[in-house]
Amino acid sequence: MAAIGTSPPGRSARLGLRATPDQEAVLRRAAEVSHKSLTDFILDTACLAAEQTLLDQRLFMVSGSQAQALMDLLESPEQVNQGLQDLFTRQAPWDAP
Template sequence: MAHKSLTDFILDSACLAAEQTLLDQRLFMATGTQYQALMDLLEPPEQSNEGLRDLFSRKAPWEAK
């Protein structure tokens, strides 16, 4: 029916399923209220975080010593 070989049909189907799975992980549906709540969480001024400051002051394990 699709005028494809079985291999092509299976590969196309697998690629489509993989694409849908990835798209499902990147698309978030939210109401206006939910969106505003997220924006309110993201917009306040940053706060000092000693743990992050310490982490970013260290060399990465893959950097030359």
């Protein structure tokens, strides 16, 4: 852990933000009780939230029965879809004369 007020090696990008006095007070208090500098606390917390946001876009948690239902659908024979057949037989608008 870096000492308060110092920048660990490798940090070169600079970020800026504005906060209300109440937001600043909450962040400073949380950093204190976490034994982190304000910068480390904000970066750690923001990175955790960012990683979770990105994971939410890639990882879908389902129950065993839901996973099995999906596998059953994927393994079942294809079904005729008249709407898709009609769509793919039409000429694309950008190919029209």
